[in-house]
Amino acid sequence: MTDTRNKFKITVPATSANIGPGFDVLGMAFSLYLTLDCERLPAGSALQMTYEGEGAKDVPLVAEKNLITKTALYVLSTYGIASLPPLKIHVTNPIPLGRGLGSSGSAVVAGVVLANAAGNLGMSNDRMLDYCLMVERHPDNVAPALFGGFVASFLRELEPEELEPSSIPRSEPTRNGAAQPPTPVTDIGHYIQLGWAKEIKAIAVIPDFEVATEDARAVLPDMYERADVIYNLQRIAVLTTALSRTPVNADLIHKAMSDKVHQPYRKHLIPGMAEMLEKITPKTHPGVVGICLSGAGPTILVLATENFEQIAAAVQDIFSQQTNGGIKSMFKVLDVVHDGAQTEYFD
């Protein structure tokens, strides 16, 4: 549905992907929101963009370079619209960049939703997911950021021509008469929102260094042993249902959050992670339900039902004991939220 009112606000939650064995499959939306306060300006006005919060020092505010507006430009260009309509956009971003809390996924979702609202495109959420997936190729952040909740997702197998390296990522807008960028094919992403036991909260322990998702994907192998694939499949099947059940079976969830597909290969990128995964358990730290790397890291995600501060302190202690003076970290206790990206209109 389109709405041409003058002001609108876009809200997109942060996410945590993988949740142990669900590499590129599982993700959840958190009570931490990227927001865009937008106001339509008179025709002929220049785009005005301001930004506060995480990334304020580094994030470019040029429409063609900023991930949010660059994504919006790409979407608009597939509708034959060459530039963003005149807008004032104020971005507020509490999601730390490059820490495994889905900042880029939320920025991409915000860009697609921005194009939809600013251009009155009337896209469905499913169509917006197609666009998100043309930019961010794995669905586990963008699906929960768009739809909310605890989400399992997969991509349909794309035809070889749809996977041409030259056309991926398709986030670059068309400029200077270059060929129209391809409109995404339909029904790329498939997803389902899973149940979530409401007493389980997420503790995100966020160290003060970044790991670019691209780098953390580059360390993964191309091929896996059958035993490792089975190991993860068995756990993910149990985990998705176990996380929905009350009373919470912490021992089962903790075991089911073990992974052999990505975490073992990323250990060296996150000092202390192996020790945290081994030592912070439901038995050693009452309240713990499970522990894993959040997304591609370096944030550590602990699912817990109580003792949040004490559990966070145990993770922070291990970060602080790492070599070269230790690693500083902060933590956030977050809820899994059922709403995904929202657009609210004002007069």
Ligand SMILES: Nc1ncnc2c1ncn2[C@@H]1O[C@H](COP(=O)(O)OP(=O)(O)O)[C@@H](O)[C@H]1O
């Ligand atoms: N709010 C934002 N505005 C503009 N660019 C962003 C924003 N959030 C993230 N990005 C871009 O995404 C990059 C981080 O992406 P990535 O390495 O995938 O880490 P993350 O785990 O945080 O998603 C940043 O360096 C920046 O280029």
Ligand SMILES: N[C@@H](CCOP(=O)(O)O)C(=O)O
């Ligand atoms: N499945 C991806 C998820 C990346 O999430 P991010 O929050 O680190 O961008 C991966 O593990 O590479």
